[in-house]
Amino acid sequence: MSSHHAVGIDLGTTYSTIAYLNEHGEPVTIPNRDGEMTTPSVVLFEKDKTIVGTEALRNSIRAPQLVVSAAKRFMGDPAKTWAVGGKTYTPVDISTIILESLLAQAREKIGEIEHAVITVPAQFTDLSRARTAEAGMRAGLKHVDIINEPVAAALCYVIGSEGMWFTELAEDQKILVVDLGGGTYDLSLVSYRKNEVRVIASAGDLNLGGLDFNQVLLNGISKQFQKEFGLDPKNDRESLQALSLEVEQTKRSLSVRPKAALNVAHKGFRKTYLVEQAQFEKLSAPLLKRIDAITQGLLKDNKLGWAHVDVVLTTGGASRMPMVQQLLKQMAGYKTLNSSLSPDLSIAHGATYFAGMLMSDQEFARSVLSTQAISKLSKFKQTDVNSRSLGILVRNEATGEREPNWLIPANTPLPASCLQTYGTVIANQGKVTLRLVESGNAGNSQFVPVGECEISPLPPGLPEGSEIDVRLEYGANARVKVSATV
Numbered sequence: 001m002s003s004h005h006a007v008g009i010d011l012g013t014t015y016s017t018i019a020y021l022n023e024h025g026e027p028v029t030i031p032n033r034d035g036e037m038t039t040p041s042v043v044l045f046e047k048d049k050t051i052v053g054t055e056a057l058r059n060s061i062r063a064p065q066l067v068v069s070a071a072k073r074f075m076g077d078p079a080k081t082w083a084v085g086g087k088t089y090t091p092v093d094i095s096t097i098i099l100e101s102l103l104a105q106a107r108e109k110i111g112e113i114e115h116a117v118i119t120v121p122a123q124f125t126d127l128s129r130a131r132t133a134e135a136g137m138r139a140g141l142k143h144v145d146i147i148n149e150p151v152a153a154a155l156c157y158v159i160g161s162e163g164m165w166f167t168e169l170a171e172d173q174k175i176l177v178v179d180l181g182g183g184t185y186d187l188s189l190v191s192y193r194k195n196e197v198r199v200i201a202s203a204g205d206l207n208l209g210g211l212d213f214n215q216v217l218l219n220g221i222s223k224q225f226q227k228e229f230g231l232d233p234k235n236d237r238e239s240l241q242a243l244s245l246e247v248e249q250t251k252r253s254l255s256v257r258p259k260a261a262l263n264v265a266h267k268g269f270r271k272t273y274l275v276e277q278a279q280f281e282k283l284s285a286p287l288l289k290r291i292d293a294i295t296q297g298l299l300k301d302n303k304l305g306w307a308h309v310d311v312v313l314t315t316g317g318a319s320r321m322p323m324v325q326q327l328l329k330q331m332a333g334y335k336t337l338n339s340s341l342s343p344d345l346s347i348a349h350g351a352t353y354f355a356g357m358l359m360s361d362q363e364f365a366r367s368v369l370s371t372q373a374i375s376k377l378s379k380f381k382q383t384d385v386n387s388r389s390l391g392i393l394v395r396n397e398a399t400g401e402r403e404p405n406w407l408i409p410a411n412t413p414l415p416a417s418c419l420q421t422y423g424t425v426i427a428n429q430g431k432v433t434l435r436l437v438e439s440g441n442a443g444n445s446q447f448v449p450v451g452e453c454e455i456s457p458l459p460p461g462l463p464e465g466s467e468i469d470v471r472l473e474y475g476a477n478a479r480v481k482v483s484a485t486v
Contacts, residue, residue: 008116014040014211017037027353029349038345042056044066044067047085052098064240075128076125095132117351118133119351127448129478151188152346152347181317181347182209187295195379197383201385213321217262220283254280295328316347317344357381387411387478392405407472414474417472425464432484470483
């Protein structure tokens, strides 16, 4: 029987990673052709070819109009497109190109790949999850599974990032997974006991990540430059792109030293600024407040305190920033942060473990994994929750406005379902249209449309008020299903 590896992919906002399990059940990161363990999620469109990764990032200064980055932030947004070279690209198109590149380079190392687990933020909507899976299928995969990023990190932590021979956690623990990546802030409170990871609750913000810290520093330096020279580097695409790359390097430097240089060049003027950590922290204060509110809110909303948390586990590249580490330490009190996971690789490694768990009962797994690895992976279970409430829009009789009737609350263990009975509003009604919605992101009270479900044709001759039973379901992968019985 031919060998088909299942892989884990961290399809990140700023960087992406792909990994597989070797025969011992150890996650192995597959480097790209440049030898890098992570690949910039950047696409450069040239006349005769499409380039993904570091070369695309380098060329972003020379030709910013030909480069697309951070597509993940817009996954599921039907209105977002990029016009490049006379063609229009959607977030799914860009993600497909990145996945095609990752998979092509991985196949050179490990052979055919048909199945992948792709990670997404816990706060992703049903549509965002569907579009991520679509990108995977368009990239040539035959089967795509989805796992939330904090859960992937938790799996990496409890099973062991050093391979299957690594000693699994000896004690039951409640783990707060803090994932601050390039584009999102993701939190999950996870309960661990032998052979099981169970998510208690999730929270986060899809627009709070390393890019946002970059932006406040970029805005601050641009304002300073404008005061001195009367020119704003943000008004020129090439100057802005060059400054964006400088800001990223300065942010990284400030994670390991108290001061760092930042070069600004625009319209023939050039100056090097010395940025201190304290200055960066002051500019970032609003972002830190959001992190504080989301983190404290997760515990408060679930009637828990820091005493209920055994481990604060950090991952995601932006979690390296000293101001973030300090904030988490202040919130957690006496607890020491656990930074044992690789901020850049752990999400992909956890996804790879999940891929192994899913394939452990399949015949072809024997051609890839040892008997010991299959045995251990087959015993391990993970249970997640829905990060958003799910409901149906109904008309408020008092106001006449449509408002959500929430049927499955956020943080319900998955899979979950709810049966609700509705009545026809007129005699001999031919159809019923249900408008499904999910709750908003990061405290936003606005709901997010999931889609419409039309129940038709209804049996003829139904009197007004005839009952229709509607069942809403969240699958184990937080995908939505709806069915109805008349």
